Amino acid sequence: MSGNKIGCSLADSTSSSYPFIFRSGSLAILYPSLFSPMATQSAPLVSLQAPKDVSLGEIESELAQIWKMYSAANLDGSHSGATRAATFTLIVYESTVMGEAQNLLSILGFYRGPIDGIYGPQMEVAVKTAQKAYELTTNGKINSELLEKLRQAVAQKAATEGEVLPPNYAANNAGAIADAIASQNPCRIISLLPVPGEDEGVTAQVSAYCPIQKRGQSTLICCEYITLRGTEKALERVSSLVSSLLISELPKFLWWKANPDPATELFRKVGSMCNSVIVDSSGFQKPETELRQLIHLMEDGIQVADLNWSRLAAWQELAAEAFDPPERRADLKEVDQVTIDYEKGNATQALMYVGWLASRLNWKPVAYQFSGNEADYDLHHIEFMTNDNRTVKAELAGVPIADAGDVVGDLIGLRLGSTNPNANCNTILCSETTGCMRMEAGGAAQSSRIQQVTSLADQRAEVMLGQQVQRWGRDVLYEESMQLTAQILHLR
Numbered sequence: 001m002s003g004n005k006i007g008c009s010l011a012d013s014t015s016s017s018y019p020f021i022f023r024s025g026s027l028a029i030l031y032p033s034l035f036s037p038m039a040t041q042s043a044p045l046v047s048l049q050a051p052k053d054v055s056l057g058e059i060e061s062e063l064a065q066i067w068k069m070y071s072a073a074n075l076d077g078s079h080s081g082a083t084r085a086a087t088f089t090l091i092v093y094e095s096t097v098m099g100e101a102q103n104l105l106s107i108l109g110f111y112r113g114p115i116d117g118i119y120g121p122q123m124e125v126a127v128k129t130a131q132k133a134y135e136l137t138t139n140g141k142i143n144s145e146l147l148e149k150l151r152q153a154v155a156q157k158a159a160t161e162g163e164v165l166p167p168n169y170a171a172n173n174a175g176a177i178a179d180a181i182a183s184q185n186p187c188r189i190i191s192l193l194p195v196p197g198e199d200e201g202v203t204a205q206v207s208a209y210c211p212i213q214k215r216g217q218s219t220l221i222c223c224e225y226i227t228l229r230g231t232e233k234a235l236e237r238v239s240s241l242v243s244s245l246l247i248s249e250l251p252k253f254l255w256w257k258a259n260p261d262p263a264t265e266l267f268r269k270v271g272s273m274c275n276s277v278i279v280d281s282s283g284f285q286k287p288e289t290e291l292r293q294l295i296h297l298m299e300d301g302i303q304v305a306d307l308n309w310s311r312l313a314a315w316q317e318l319a320a321e322a323f324d325p326p327e328r329r330a331d332l333k334e335v336d337q338v339t340i341d342y343e344k345g346n347a348t349q350a351l352m353y354v355g356w357l358a359s360r361l362n363w364k365p366v367a368y369q370f371s372g373n374e375a376d377y378d379l380h381h382i383e384f385m386t387n388d389n390r391t392v393k394a395e396l397a398g399v400p401i402a403d404a405g406d407v408v409g410d411l412i413g414l415r416l417g418s419t420n421p422n423a424n425c426n427t428i429l430c431s432e433t434t435g436c437m438r439m440e441a442g443g444a445a446q447s448s449r450i451q452q453v454t455s456l457a458d459q460r461a462e463v464m465l466g467q468q469v470q471r472w473g474r475d476v477l478y479e480e481s482m483q484l485t486a487q488i489l490h491l492r
Contacts, residue, residue: 051225067208086247090188091242097258098123098258108153110127189225190228192266204227207227208225253278254278256271262293278305282408288351291351298479306478307464312353316356335418336393337415340394345409350398352482359483362386365383368382368489381394382491411453413430430453436450
């Protein structure tokens with residue numbers, strides 16, 4: 001059993017008759033940031049300038065003034081200097097619905113996590129708890145019915161107690177991002193914070209933070225933060241201002257933390273300014289619908305990066321490595337049974353993984369069926385046809401988990417097998433003992449190669465974002481896999 005794998009890649013598809021075969025050493029070349037020390041612990045931050053309200057026309061001048069004042073204060077050499085530097089510009093768009101839901105749930109005591117626009121395990125528990133309290137369908141989904149109940153409850157609370165704010169309302173969301181990326185990446189971050197209610201224009205804040213580096217370093221390398229708040233329509237009107245705030249000749253990223261809908265005007269405008277649009281499909285409320293939207297973006301020529309795709313690295317590496325020995329390569333074509341278990345709630349990882357597998361082995365999807373309910377497994381049955389007209393059957397099972405992990409929809413287990421009893425292709429991968437037990441119960445455990453997957457050290461969105469901005473550029477493997485996933489989804 002192997003339990004120390006932390007990532008994966010595949011060999012060049014032109015290097016062999018079996019494009020799936022793994023070649024040692026390619027991981028470090030294709031995924032160098034996986035080995036970055038940033039994944040372990042971020043440097044602490046010091047505020048060079050706390051958030052300061054400014055007019056829209058004074059953003060650049062106020063930022064320049066921050067650096068001018070700080071440089072003047074350190075001319076005598078008594079304090080460490082600070083360097084204004086940037087390697088890229090990152091635009092962060094928060095989710096209107098998610099942000100409002102977090103605020104409301106926090107006010108009512110259902111949610112005690114950060115108000116960061118991320119649908120994580122804490123948020124899922126809070127949503128389900130609120131749904132039970134208001135006698136709604138307990139599915140963990142944020143919908144108009146739940147939001148209306150929460151708004152009414154907050155309004156009633158305000159009527160009896162006066163003005164109410166969530167406990168962590170004043171927390172600077174930019175700081176959470178900075179903790180993950182600023183220590184290794186001096187940059188400019190532009191946060192777009194949509195707010196509900198009437199259109200009253202756009203307000204702006206500027207700030208600067210510096211990571212405290214190791215002793216002996218005389219200069220701080222600092223990051224700039226620009227925060228723009230307003231309604232969706234108001235932010236659309238200032239899209240030209242956002243464009244002017246981007247640092248020319250440096251990479252530009254958009255981290256879109258809402259539904260990546262190509263029909264959204266603001267998304268189209270801001271996305272067209274950037275080299276890459278970054279999403280995290282682990283937070284998708286409607287996984288299949290939103291995966292289709294991602295695929296449409298790629299078809300329109302927009303470069304997309306999904307943080308959730310990076311979480312599949314260990315599973316990809318071990319599956320590829322299982323067929324790297326020469327004695328197993330010939331039997332790879334005998335694989336015709338695939339079982340993937342994932343944590344029920346979000347099927348994006350499972351769908352992307354089977355798309356990756358099919359794209360490497362040139363399987364063509366021909367049928368797709370889904371069944372599931374609130375209390376039982378979610379079952380996806382997908383049928384493929386190989387180049388030599390063999391049928392491959394895949395089952396993706398969403399398993400109810402009492403104690404979900406940090407990421408909704410994480411893979412639990414994988415089994416590759418064959419109807420040919422003489423084939424040497426049986427492979428079982430699992431993330432934990434319980435996953436292995438279920439996979440082994442499916443048969444042929446004695447003849448299978450069994451490996452346990454050790455996940456990346458930290459799969460939080462902010463940390464993986466820090467890794468992503470270090471390797472900008474097209475991910476051909478991701479694009480090819482998503483094309484296959486699109487073919488699967490079109491069959492439903």
